[in-house]
Amino acid sequence: MREFVLYSRLGCTDARWSNLHDAGRLDIVYECAVASLFLSHAIRKEVVFHAMLNGPPSPPLHLKIEGLTLHDVRTDVDTWAKILKKVLSGKPHPGISLSKTSFEALVKAKAEQAPIYVLEEGGRDVFEMEIGENSIFVLGDHVGLPKKVEAYALRYGEKISLGRKPYLAATCITVLNYLLDRRELSRK
Numbered sequence: 001m002r003e004f005v006l007y008s009r010l011g012c013t014d015a016r017w018s019n020l021h022d023a024g025r026l027d028i029v030y031e032c033a034v035a036s037l038f039l040s041h042a043i044r045k046e047v048v049f050h051a052m053l054n055g056p057p058s059p060p061l062h063l064k065i066e067g068l069t070l071h072d073v074r075t076d077v078d079t080w081a082k083i084l085k086k087v088l089s090g091k092p093h094p095g096i097s098l099s100k101t102s103f104e105a106l107v108k109a110k111a112e113q114a115p116i117y118v119l120e121e122g123g124r125d126v127f128e129m130e131i132g133e134n135s136i137f138v139l140g141d142h143v144g145l146p147k148k149v150e151a152y153a154l155r156y157g158e159k160i161s162l163g164r165k166p167y168l169a170a171t172c173i174t175v176l177n178y179l180l181d182r183r184e185l186s187r188k
Contacts, residue, residue, distance in 0.1 A: 001046055001047075001048060001114070001133075001134055002044075002046055002047045002048075002133060002134070002135060002137075002177075002180060003047070003048045003049070003050065003110065003114070003135070003136040003137070004032065004036045004047070004048075004049050004050065004136075004137050004139070004173055004176075005050040005051075005052065005103075005106065005107070005110075005136060005137065005138045005139070006028070006029060006032045006049070006050065006051045006052065006139055006140075006141065006169060007052045007054070007103060007138070007139070007140050007141065007145050007146075007149055008024065008025065008026075008028065008029055008051055008052060008053050008054060008055070008141045009024075009054050009055070009140075009141055009143050009146065010024035010025055010054065010055040010141070010143075011023070011024045011025065011026050011028075011029055011051060011052075011053035011054065011055045011061075011141075012024040012026060012053065012055045012056065012088070013053050013054075013055055013056065013057060013058045013059050013060075013061040013088070014056075014057055014058070014088055014089075015084075015085045015086075015088040015089040017085075019081065020077065020080070020081050020084070023055075023084075024053070024055035024056075025141060025142060026053075026084060027077070028141045028142060028169060028170070029051045029053070029063070029084070029141075030077060030080040030081070030084065031168075031169070031170035032049065032051070032139075032169050032170045032173055033049050033051070033065055033080070034075050034080070034170070035170040035171075035173040035174045035177070036049040036065075036173050036177070037049055037065060037067050037070065038075050043067050043070055043071075043073075044067045044177075045067045045068045046067065046068075046133075047067040047177075048064065048065070048066050048067065049064075049065045049067075050062060050063065050064050050065075050106060051063040051065075052102075052103045052106070054103075060100070060101070060102050060103060061088075061098060061099075061100065062098065062099045062100070062101040062102075062106060063084075063087070063096070063097075063098055064096070064097045064098075064099070065095060065096050066095045066096075066097075067095070068095070069094055069095040070094060070095025070096065071094050071095060072093070072094055073095075083096065103149060103152070103153075104152055107138070107152065107153050107156055107157075108156065110136050110156075111156035111157070113134075113136075114132075114134045114135055114136050115131075115132065115134075115135050115136065115157060115158075116135075116136045116137075116138060116153060116156050116157025116158075117131065117135060117136070117137050117138070117157055117158060117159075117160045118137075118138045118139075118145070118150060118153045118154055118157055118158070118159050118160070119137060119138065119139040119140075119159075119160060119161070119162070119172050120145075120150070120159045120160075120161060121161055121163070121164055121165070121166055122159065122161065123158070123159030123160040123161035124158065124159060124160050124161065125160075125161055125163075126160045126161060126162055126176070126179065127179075129160065131160075131179075131180065131183075133180060133183075133184060135180075136157075137172075137173070137176055138153045138157070139169050139172055139173070140169065141169060142168075142169070162175055162176075
């Protein structure tokens with residue numbers, strides 16, 4: 001199982017917003033969810049995407065999207081705005097759940113299941129590592145991970161890097177999916 005954890009510093013924790021950008025940059029959550037879970041004309045069944053929403057009014061909120069059970073979705077922004085508004089209003093959607101789980105509790109629980117990698121430009125080069133399919137990747141939004149959050153995650157994992165340039169979070173996820181897909185194909 002491949003998992004991505006996005007720490008959203010400002011992501012709204014209710015449905016009182018008119019667009020994803022102004023909802024504490026939920027547009028980044030949407031972009032990362034799509035990058036994590038979608039192939040062309042398919043959903044990645046072996047991927048779970050987590051977004052830790054830390055914006056007002058009631059943080060933290062853990063948004064979990066499971067590829068295995070996700071359906072009734074497309075990749076466009078309007079569809080996801082409706083889905084996120086619905087879920088943040090307390091209504092269900094297949095494959096998506098909400099909980100009051102904290103980032104720390106999630107990381108601690110996940111560390112027992114698979115290696116944790118924290119994306120950071122100064123980390124160990126991902127191209128020089130053997131990262132397994134069962135891995136958990138932690139990354140920040142447009143602001144990055146707060147220092148305390150990063151330090152906590154590093155108690156259970158290690159820093160990895162896609163290079164010295166700072167890429168968008170969704171781009172990092174796309175690159176990681178590509179690398180892991182290539183490695184998986186080469187083993188067959």
